[in-house]
Amino acid sequence: MGSIQDALEQAAQLLSANSDSAALDAEVLLCSILQKGRSYLRTWPDKALDDQCTELFWTAITKRQQGLPVAYITGHKEFWSRDFQVTPDVLIPRPDTELLIECALKLIPVNQPCKIIDLGTGSGIIAVTLAAERPLADITATDISNAALTVAQDNAIQHGVGRIQFYVSDWFAHVPSGLFDLIASNPPYIAEGDPHLQDSDLRFEPQTALIAPDAGLKDIQTLADQARHRLQPGGHLLIEHGYNQQNAVQNIFKNFHYGNVQTYVDLAGQPRVTYGQWNP
Numbered sequence: 001m002g003s004i005q006d007a008l009e010q011a012a013q014l015l016s017a018n019s020d021s022a023a024l025d026a027e028v029l030l031c032s033i034l035q036k037g038r039s040y041l042r043t044w045p046d047k048a049l050d051d052q053c054t055e056l057f058w059t060a061i062t063k064r065q066q067g068l069p070v071a072y073i074t075g076h077k078e079f080w081s082r083d084f085q086v087t088p089d090v091l092i093p094r095p096d097t098e099l100l101i102e103c104a105l106k107l108i109p110v111n112q113p114c115k116i117i118d119l120g121t122g123s124g125i126i127a128v129t130l131a132a133e134r135p136l137a138d139i140t141a142t143d144i145s146n147a148a149l150t151v152a153q154d155n156a157i158q159h160g161v162g163r164i165q166f167y168v169s170d171w172f173a174h175v176p177s178g179l180f181d182l183i184a185s186n187p188p189y190i191a192e193g194d195p196h197l198q199d200s201d202l203r204f205e206p207q208t209a210l211i212a213p214d215a216g217l218k219d220i221q222t223l224a225d226q227a228r229h230r231l232q233p234g235g236h237l238l239i240e241h242g243y244n245q246q247n248a249v250q251n252i253f254k255n256f257h258y259g260n261v262q263t264y265v266d267l268a269g270q271p272r273v274t275y276g277q278w279n280p
Contacts, residue, residue: 004030005045007054011061018065025070029060032074069201079125082132084155089147090123091209092201097186099266100240100273101129104184107236108134115178117142117230119171119185119223122209124152124164126184131161140180142169145206171219172226179232185223186240191216216241217248224256224276231278238275246271 002010008026015022027038033056034040049057063073071077071092077084079093080101086092108114108130117140118127127141141164143149149166156164169175190210196202202210212219220239227237237258241249246263253261258276266272 002054003046003048004041007049007057008041011057014061015064018067025064026061028070029064029073030057032076033057033060067203069204071201072204077123080129082129082159084123084125084128085151085158086123087147087151088204089145089206090151091186091205093123093125096266096272097125097240099264100126100184100186100238101133103238103264103273103275104130104182105133107182107238108137110134110136112136113138114181115232116140116182116184117175117180119183120144120187120209120219121152121166122148122186124155126186127152127164128155128159128161130184131156131164132159139163140165140167140175142167142171142175144168144170144208148206148209171222172230175230178230180230180235181232182236182238183223183227183231184238187219187223188212189216189220189241189245215248216245217252220245220249221252224252224258228256228258228278228280233278233280235278236275237278238273240273241271243270243272246274249274 011026012023015025019025027041031038033053060073069092071086072088075085077086077093080098084093113136115138116130119142121127121141121143124141127139131139141152146168149168153166156162167174188210189212192211220241250261253276259279260277263271263274
């Protein structure tokens with residue numbers, strides 16, 4: 001049995017050829033197995049790992065060497081300071097999407113009800129986070145994948161926001177009639193054949209949640225079109241998109257006669273979320 005420090009050093013060395021964050025990956029994987037925070041690793045570096053933990057750790061490291069994302073190995077990923085369950089049926093939550101949450105919270109009243117829908121919810125990070133931050137909001141979430149919706153529903157229960165209405169639906173196809181104050185989505189927006197699809201984590205994520213025809217714009221076009229018929233007058237549309245799609249997405253919004261069209265940049269300074277207001 002080796003110590004925590006020895007195991008982490010060996011693992012980081014093994015992962016260095018496969019990961020830009022080898023030491024961090026090793027720590028996160030070991031913390032998941034030990035069910036401890038990273039501070040524990042620093043407090044007890046000389047503590048010996050028992051045989052079971054050692055075996056589980058090296059199994060996890062082997063999976064990471066093969067390229068499997070850390071979140072899929074641990075089954076968890078943090079988003080908006082909350083822990084979310086993830087499986088290979090859903091995209092891994094990314095910090096970029098927190099910008100969409102920031103934009104949405106500025107539009108949602110704190111002390112009065114409103115109706116929100118999250119289209120293509122995946123793991124449910126948008127719907128669950130908005131429900132937790134705005135308890136008076138009436139929230140609907142959809143996904144075309146039954147498996148993804150199961151993950152989202154589990155996350156809603158975990159975070160005590162079981163009131164979200166979930167529907168298996170291709171965008172609005174099976175959503176009951178009614179108008180919304182806010183429509184939000186992080187749809188597929190990567191172009192077919194994009195070389196980034198062969199990079200790291202993207203190889204293992206559900207391709208139907210990543211790729212869209214027409215240079216990655218088809219689903220955004222569909223959403224902007226359908227949303228016009230499901231927004232209250234003065235309602236809001238927020239869509240996350242690729243860093244190089246700002247002009248195209250703004251043109252889509254404007255062609256469908258949304259007003260106040262603007263794009264917000266993420267922490268890296270990249271255009272990431274476009275907003276439009278529906279004023280028929």
